Amino acid sequence: MKISKAAAAAAVAVALSLTATACGGSKQDAASDGGASGGAKDKIVVGIKYDQPGLGLKTPDGKYTGFDVDVATYVAKELGYEPNQIEFKQAVSAERENLIANGDVKFVVATYSINDKRKEKVDFAGPYFLAHQDLLVRADDTSITKAEDLNKKKLCSVTGSTSAQNVKTKLAPEADLLEQGGYSECLTGLENKAVDALTTDNSILAGYAAQEKNKGKFKLVGLSLSNENYGIGLKKGDKELQTKINAALKKMVEDGSWQKAVDKNLGPANFKSEPAPQITEGS
Amino acid sequence: MFDFLDSGQYDVLGAFWVTVQLTLYSAAGSLIWGTALAGMRVSPVPLLRGFGTAYVNLVRNTPLTLLVIGCSLGLSQTLKINLGGDSFKEIGFRLAVLGLIAYTGTFVCEALRSGINTVPVGQAEAARALGLSFFQVLTLIVLPQAFRAVIAPLANVLIALTKNTTVAATIGVAEAALLMKEMLENEAQAVFAVFAVFALGFVLLTLPTGLLLGWVAKRVAVKR
Numbered sequence: 001m002k003i004s005k006a007a008a009a010a011a012v013a014v015a016l017s018l019t020a021t022a023c024g025g026s027k028q029d030a031a032s033d034g035g036a037s038g039g040a041k042d043k044i045v046v047g048i049k050y051d052q053p054g055l056g057l058k059t060p061d062g063k064y065t066g067f068d069v070d071v072a073t074y075v076a077k078e079l080g081y082e083p084n085q086i087e088f089k090q091a092v093s094a095e096r097e098n099l100i101a102n103g104d105v106k107f108v109v110a111t112y113s114i115n116d117k118r119k120e121k122v123d124f125a126g127p128y129f130l131a132h133q134d135l136l137v138r139a140d141d142t143s144i145t146k147a148e149d150l151n152k153k154k155l156c157s158v159t160g161s162t163s164a165q166n167v168k169t170k171l172a173p174e175a176d177l178l179e180q181g182g183y184s185e186c187l188t189g190l191e192n193k194a195v196d197a198l199t200t201d202n203s204i205l206a207g208y209a210a211q212e213k214n215k216g217k218f219k220l221v222g223l224s225l226s227n228e229n230y231g232i233g234l235k236k237g238d239k240e241l242q243t244k245i246n247a248a249l250k251k252m253v254e255d256g257s258w259q260k261a262v263d264k265n266l267g268p269a270n271f272k273s274e275p276a277p278q279i280t281e282g283s
Numbered sequence: 284m285f286d287f288l289d290s291g292q293y294d295v296l297g298a299f300w301v302t303v304q305l306t307l308y309s310a311a312g313s314l315i316w317g318t319a320l321a322g323m324r325v326s327p328v329p330l331l332r333g334f335g336t337a338y339v340n341l342v343r344n345t346p347l348t349l350l351v352i353g354c355s356l357g358l359s360q361t362l363k364i365n366l367g368g369d370s371f372k373e374i375g376f377r378l379a380v381l382g383l384i385a386y387t388g389t390f391v392c393e394a395l396r397s398g399i400n401t402v403p404v405g406q407a408e409a410a411r412a413l414g415l416s417f418f419q420v421l422t423l424i425v426l427p428q429a430f431r432a433v434i435a436p437l438a439n440v441l442i443a444l445t446k447n448t449t450v451a452a453t454i455g456v457a458e459a460a461l462l463m464k465e466m467l468e469n470e471a472q473a474v475f476a477v478f479a480v481f482a483l484g485f486v487l488l489t490l491p492t493g494l495l496l497g498w499v500a501k502r503v504a505v506k507r
Contacts, residue, residue, distance in 0.1 A: 093467075093468060093471075094464075094467040094468065094471060094474065095474075096471065097471045097472060097474065098474060117469065117470065117471070117472055118471060118472065120472040121471070121472040154371065159452055159453065159455060159461055159464050159465075160461060160462075160463075160464030160465040160466075160467070160468050161468060162468060162469070164465075165465060165468075165469075176370045176371050176372075177371060177455075178371040178375070178455050179454075179455030179457075179461065180355075180453070180454065180455060181352070181453040181454075185352070185355075185356060188356060188360060188361075189356075189360045192360050192361055194359065194360035194361075194363070195360075
C-alpha cells in the first residue's frame with residue numbers, strides 16, 4: 001500500500017513536470033513564430049503609441065483606438081492576422097528603433113516620421129500619412145496666422161520633440177517656448193491663457209481637438225510648417241515584409257478604408273488631411 | 284559612435300551648466316529652509332513644532348515630479364504666480380528651484396535633526412544655565428556641533444539633489460535631462476551612446492562631491 005502510494009505520487013510528479021515543460025516549450029515556439037518569421041498564423045506584435053488621442057490611444061477599458069491602430073489592424077489583416085491575433089505593445093518615441101531591432105515587435109505604427117538617421121537602424125514601409133507641423137490655438141483667437149506671428153507669442157510643445165526643436169532653431173527663435181512633459185499639460189496652459197499656441201504635427205493636434213471634452217474649444221491654424229511622412233517601421237533588411245506592407249497600404253487607400261479611418265479618427269476637428277501620400281519606401 | 288557630439292548641434296556642456304546652477308541655487312536654498320525647519324521641529328513653541336512636523340511629513344512623502352509640475356501647472360499657469368520671471372525660460376528655472384528647495388529642505392531638516400541628537404544634552408543645559416535664550420542655544424551651541432556631525436548625510440542629500448534636478452526637464456528647464464530627450468528624439472540610432480554621455484556627466488558631477496565632502500566630514504567631525 002505504502003509503496004503504491006509513493007509510486008502514484010512519483011507518477012503524478014513526473015506527469016506534472018512533463019506537462020509543465022511541454023507548456024513552456026509550446027509557449028516559446030509561439031513567441032518565436034510571432035516575432036520572427038510570421039509564417040505561423042499565431043500572433044503578431046505591433047508597436048503603437050498609447051497616449052495620442054485620434055492616432056494611438058489605449059482607453060481605460062483596455063481597448064485601442066486611433067488612426068494608427070486602424071492602419072495597423074488593416075495591415076495585419078493583409079498579412080493574415082485577424083484582429084484578435086494582434087497584440088499591441090507600447091512604443092514610446094525613444095524606444096521605437098530598439099523595439100524593432102530587437103524583434104520585440106513585428107512593425108511599428110506610431111506617428112513615426114521617416115528620416116535618414118532612423119533609416120540607419122530600421123527600414124520603413126509607406127509613407128501612409130503626410131502630416132505637417134501646425135499650431136493649435138483657442139477657438140476665438142485670430143491673432144496668429146503665420147509662423148512669424150509666433151515671435152511675440154507664448155508657445156507650448158513637448159520636451160525634446162522635433163516640433164519644439166524646429167521652433168527654437170528655425171520657425172520662431174524669439175518665441176517664448178514652454179516645453180512640457182505632455183500635450184495634455186500644454187492644453188491646460190492653452191485653456192488658461194498661460195500660452196497662446198500649442199505646436200506639433202497637425203494629426204496629433206487634430207486628435208486632441210477632436211476629443212469629446214475639448215470639442216469647440218480649440219482650432220487648428222492650418223499652417224504647413226514642415227513635412228512629416230509617417231512610415232511603418234520594420235526590421236532593417238526585411239524586404240519581404242516591406243513589400244507586403246506597402247501592398248497592404250496601397251490596397252487600404254484604394255478600397256477607401258484609409259479615408260474612412262482618417263474621417264473617423266481626426267474628422268471631428270474639421271481637419272483637412274492631405275490625400276494619401278505616394279508610397280516611396282522600398283521601391 | 285559618438286559622432287553626434289561633433290555635429291555642433293548639441294550644447295552638452297551648456298546643459299550640464301544649467302544642471303549645476305539648479306543644484307547650487309537649490310542647495311543654498313534648501314540648506315537655509317532645512318535649517319529653519321529643523322529649528323522649528325526642536326523649538327519649544329507647539330505651533331511651530333506642529334507646522335514643522337506636518338510640513339516635513341507631507342512634502343517629503345510627495346513625489347518630486349508632482350511638486351515641480353504642481354509649481355508649473357498650479358502656481359504659474361493657473362494662479363499666474365511667476366516669481367518675477369518674464370519668459371518661460373526664467374519662470375521655469377525659478378519654479379524648479381522653488382520645487383527643489385521645498386522638497387530637499389525636508390531631507391536637510393531631518394539630517395540636521397539627527398545631528399542635533401548627537402549633541403549631548405549637557406551642552407544645551409549648560410548653555411541655558413549661562414542664561415542664553417533658546418535661539419542663542421540653538422545657533423551658538425547646538426547647530427554648529429550638529430552641522431559638523433552631519434556633513435556626510437548632507438553630502439548624500441546634495442548628491443540626490445543633483446540627480447533630482449533632472450525632474451526640472453518636465454517643466455521645460457533646459458538642463459541635461461531635457462537635452463538628453465532632444466538627442467534621443469534625433470539620434471535614436473545611438474540611444475546607448477547618448478545615454479552613456481549623460482550617465483557619465485552625472486557621475487562626474489556627483490562622485491567628486493561625495494569624495495570631497497566625505498573628506499571634509501572626517502576633518503571636521505567632533506570626536507566624542
